[in-house]
Amino acid sequence: MYSSPMKRRCALLAASAATAFVLSVPASADGDRTRGKERAQMCEGCHGIADYRTAYPEVYPVPKIGGQQSAYIVKALRDYKKGTRKHATMQGIAATLSDQDMADLASYYAGDARK
């Protein structure tokens, strides 16, 4: 199939790179629950209080996120970071989070380790 060992090696390399890329995408969504718990201190002020409503910058009923689906939490945080979902406080917080931070937080709130 391949005319030279060099071409074969290139094809093999491309295939491994593609496999590694495919595998790395779901792997990046694996969150660390313990790290998430530490990071969650910044969320507790609003999300840790039952039926809390923010008064600033707007009156907004804060959602419960305990037991929420982890992929949904990551999506919400990414949307805030991109600016496609709008809420001043959440956009400000999401802007400081890396993909790993988001995955860790999502894992903590979803309670992934208990499933």
Next chain:
Amino acid sequence: MNTKSTRLRVVREFALAAALCVPLLCSTPALAKDDAGKKKAEQACAGCHGPDGNKPVTPETPRLAGQQYGYLVQALNDYRKGARDDPVMSAMAKPLTEKEVGELAEYFSKQPGLTTKP
């Protein structure tokens, strides 16, 4: 004397019966409201969010069971007004009336599910 005591007893029994009916009368509209929310939820929401909003069909679909009433109202109204955008949810929320938004939010907020702390 005898007639008077009979009449008194009848009056007392009527009063008791009427008193017993009060909670029944009060609870009926509330029940009807929950039923409307449940019915609508089964028709419109369960396909993606699962029965009672507790078993979403994709990982990126949120659980709704137990969510704060006010947040659900806000989210649906944001989708209706276009302040929040999602191809599916924007289309689902647009035809809802104010009343239906309230009924759905009431229904989902009363289901056991999400919590404040993980």
